[in-house]
Amino acid sequence: MLKINNLHINYGGIKAVRGINLTIEDNKIVTLIGANGAGKSSTLRAIMGLVKKGEGTVKYNDENITDLSTVDIVKKGIVLVPEGRHVFPNLTVEENLILGAYTINDKEAIKNNMAQVYEIFPRLKERHWQKAGTLSGGEQQMLAVGRALMIKPKVLMMDEPSLGLAPILVKEIFDIIKTINEQGNTILLVEQNAKKALEIAHYGYVLETGELKLEGTGQELLNDSRVQEAYLGEAR
Template identity: 75%
Template sequence: MLSVKDLHVSYGGIRALRGININIEQNKIVTLIGANGAGKSSALRAIMGLVKAEKGSIKYDDRELLGKSTKNIVKMGISLVPEGRKVFSNLTVEENLILGAYTRNDKETIKKDIERQYELFPRLKERSWQKAGTLSGGEQQMLAVARGLMIRPKLLMMDEPSLGLAPLLVKDIFEIIKEIHRQGNTILLVEQNAKKALEIADYGYVLETGQLILEGEGKELLNNPKVQEAYLGEMKN
C-alpha cells in the first residue's frame, strides 16, 4: 500500500531522516516509536508533502508521492491527524467535521459521514454546536481523529494521539484506534507511549536520530530487551 525507500529529510542543516525504509500493508496497524527528535513526525510530514524530501521515494499504491501537493495526496486517500490536535478553535465541532471533508463535493454523503463520526464519538454529538476551543483536551483529540476520517481515508496517519491526555483518556483513544482499524482502515501510528502502540500494532519500526535501528512484529518488539530497556520502562510498574 505505502512504501518508503531511502528517505532523507533535513531541516536547516539538521538531518531529520537518514535513509529510512518503511512498508505499510493494507488493513494493518503500523507504528513508529522512538524518543523525541528521532524523526517520527518528520516521516509523516514527508509522506503528506508538508516537508520536502532531499532524496528517496514514497510510493502509495505504486504512485510516487514526492513532488505532489498535500491537497492531491489527501485526494488520493491519505489523512493525517496532526500532533497537538490543531482543531479550528473558533468553529463548532460540526464545522470542523465539515472542513475535514473539504476535498469532497458529495453533500448528502458528507452528512451521513458526520453522523458516522457521532456514532463513533458520542461526546462530539452532544457538543456538535460547541466551539472546538472550549472542548477538553480529550474531546479535542476525538474531534481531530473524527475530522481526519471525514475524507474517508484508505490510510490514516496519527501523530501522538495520546500526548497530554489523562491515563483513562489514553485508554479510550487506543480503543478508538482499534475500532477504526476494525472498520477497515489502515493506520500508521506515531506514538511516544510505545507500550500501548506496540500492543495494538501488527508491525513496528524503532527510530533513533533519524535512522531505523529495529523493526518487527508489534509483539516481537514489545518483548525485545533492547526496546524494553530504552522505551518501555513503564512495563516494570
C-alpha cells in the same frame, strides 16, 4: 500499500531522517516509535508533502506520490492527524467536521460521513453545537480524528494522539484506533507511549536519531530487551 524508500529529510545542515524504509500494509496498524527528535513527526510530514524530502520516494499502491501536493495526497485518501490536535477553536464541532470534508462536493456524502463519525464518537454528537476551543483535551483529540475521518481515508496517519491526555482517556483513544482499524482503515501511528502503541500494532519500527534501528511485529518489539530498556522503562 504505502511504501517509503530511502527517505532523507534535511533541515539546513541537520540530517533529521537518514535513508529509512517503511512498508505500511493495507488494513494494518503500523507504529513508529522513538525518542523526541528521532525524526518520527518529520517522516509523517514528509509523506504528506509538508516538508521537503532530500532524497527518496513515497509510493501508494505502486503509484509514485513523492512530489504530489498535500491536497492531491489527501485526495488519494492519505490523511494526517497532527500532533497538538489543531482544531479550529472558534468554530463548532460540526463546523470543524465539515472543514475536514473539504475535498468532497457531495452534501449527502458529507452528511453520511458525519453520521459515521458521530457513531464512533457519540460525545462529539452530544456537543455538535459547542465551540471546539471549549472542549476538553480528550474531546479535542476525538474531534481531530473525526475531522480526518470525514473524507473516509484509506490511510490514517496519527502523530502522538495520546499526548497530554489523562490515563483513562489514553485507553479510550487507543480503543478508538483499534475500532477505526477494524473498520478497514490502514493506520500509521507515531507514539511516545511505546507500550500502548506496540500492544495494538501489527508491525512496528524503532527510529533513533533519524535511522531505523529495529523492526518487527508489535509483540516481537514488546519482547525485545533493547526496546524494553530504552522505551518501556524495563530491563532484563
